[in-house]
Amino acid sequence: MTEVKTSSGFVRGTVVDGVASFKGVPFAAPPVGDRRFRAPEPPEPWDGVRDALDYGHTAPQGDYPPPIDKLLANVVNDGDDYLNLNVWTPEQAIGGDPRPVMVWIHGGAFVNGSGGIYDGTTFARDGVVMVSINYRLGVNGFLWFGEGTPNLGILDQIAALEWVRDNIRAFGGDPDKVTIFGESAGGMSTATLLAAPAARGLFSRAIVQSGGGHIAMSPGSAVKVARRYAKILGVEPNREAVAAADPQAILAAQSALAAEVSKKPFKRLWGDVAANHLPFEPVIDGTIVPGLPETAIAAGASSDVGLMVGSNAHEGRLFLAPTGSAPKVPPFVPYVYARTAGAKKPAATVKAYRKHRSDESWGDLTAAFMTDAYFRAPALRLAESHPGTYVYEFQWESPQVPGLGSCHALEVPFVFDSLDGAKYSALTGPSAPKGLAAAMHKAWIDFAVTGDPGWPAYDHTTRSTMVFNTTSGVQSDPRPHDRRHWER
Structure with missing residues (x-):
């Protein structure tokens, strides 16, 4: 003690x-x-x-x-x-x-x-x-x-x-x-x-x-969401009425609202939330x-703060592979995601992604859009606007669920160098590479201690990206054919 x-x-x-x-x-x-x-x-x-x-x-x-x-x-x-x-x-x-x-x-x-x-x-x-x-x-x-x-x-x-x-x-x-x-x-x-x-x-x-x-x-979107939430909960649209409700009913209404947003992601109903499905x-x-x-x-906020950003190669598969729904996704769904997620030319984006993924299902294609639109592209935009940023991509694939790949949240136990505990085994499996965890954990600590995780910073010329896998190394501009569809 x-x-x-x-x-x-x-x-x-x-x-x-x-x-x-x-x-x-x-x-x-x-x-x-x-x-x-x-x-x-x-x-x-x-x-x-x-x-x-x-x-x-x-x-x-x-x-x-x-x-x-x-x-x-x-x-x-x-x-x-x-x-x-x-x-x-x-x-x-x-x-x-x-x-x-x-x-x-x-x-x-x-x-x-x-x-x-x-x-x-x-x-x-x-x-x-x-x-x-x-x-x-x-x-x-x-x-x-x-x-x-x-x-x-x-x-x-x-x-x-x-x-x-x-x-x-x-x-x-x-x-x-x-x-x-x-x-x-x-x-x-x-x-x-x-x-x-x-x-x-x-x-x-x-x-x-x-x-x-x-x-x-936006404030307008927040009010739209809040008013619909109050209606689902069955109370007046104010915080005092919400606070007086049963705690379990409050949580149940949260889940019901999230389900509505996912089922009907229309801007007229939810405003900005329609694009990302996050009502809170x-x-x-x-x-x-x-x-x-x-x-x-x-515009320069926190320009003096050192920054590292990154994403996983198959983020979106966490939301499709475990349910087994990826092979059942109909062809129109990727078009909907491409449009709502902000692709510059939705139809052309679907065609281009399909060209490089001809052997994948429409569900896998949808997961690829979720990965790039919601995670990879925003990370790269931060790197491009904040000079000296370090960029990584995590590519090791989980063997636990067919098609899970390098899904959302899979990198966390590697960053924490915590592969031995039962807490993460359902996601990583029993034989995840400990050397990869040691390397990622060290890079995070090196960045915190020195400001340099051990690879070149990202810029518009080289687009240097540290790719973490069983064999890790720096790549220049991974998958440029995908990246260009989400540039703003």
Whole structure:
């Protein structure tokens, strides 16, 4: 056991093999009662020493839809005090020279996940202080009727980073050398923080995994979504009425709304959300999120922040292969995706993709559009607009489900160098290459420590991309024939 003093009081953590961990440490007061739809407030100080031995409560959420729930790790621990974080640090760093800090923002489409799914031991083992955080999800974090404080989930992330700034030195971390990184909604959050004025100065480097700066809806779209949500829930269209509803009904209405968006992705119904199928996401409110993040970044927001971005080769297959629906997708579906996802010439895009994938099903073609439109192209746009950005692509393919390939979220256990645990085995299988995990984990740490992950930065001439696979190496402009269809 070991103890550290925070701004709210002492916390007691555990030490195993030279790594000290502190779990479930509150960075904000419980967002319940009058605080339900307000900006995060500091936690109440405590007397004595608070045990930080186990992961804390998680944000209210439902389950991942089947059969994806069998592949993606998730833990739900109900309770009010869920604005908490976890810290892993080399034991010798406490009271010693400050180490670089890495802050992980979890994914889950802004409705699932928690910082308590992940174990930062490998990062601390290799010399950095690792932090994972929670934030408000779904209705609690992103529902907005046009009144009150928007983007509460993003404000929670900023509050967690402020806690890191104020407290991490006591854990052996350097508050001036913080790297934020996240995957999926966590990657989208990372890009949003790059564009958020309130997050300026809270981090010096960022890694966007399978995310991008293209996710944020207009105020009008947010109100459309919120009003439809209230109708599904059967309450008046305001936050007070939503807060008074049964907690399980709130989650059930979230799922029903998501199903409606997926079934009828029409702009007249959902506005911006029709293009990305995420009814709960940041809203462009003009202050917290002043504009579309990728536009703000292109205009110079966080130009002094080091950046690494990337995606997986078959992101979209996670949403089709596990259900076995890919071979059943009719030919018109790729055309719909090409149009709604922003291809410059949808019909020509389908024809060109078909030319290079003549042996694949229409479902595989749809998954390729999802991969490039929602993940790869946004990552490359960030790299093109932010000089000195490093780009990667993860290509190792999972053997677990036929056609799963290098799907969405598959790279996470490699980044964490955590292939041995049962947590990820359903996705990776029992024989995933440990050498690849070691190489990726090292690149992420090298970037956090030095700003250089070990390969050339991306530019318009070479488009250097580190391809991670059983044999990894730098490639120049992988699949240019696909990339060009999504350029803006």
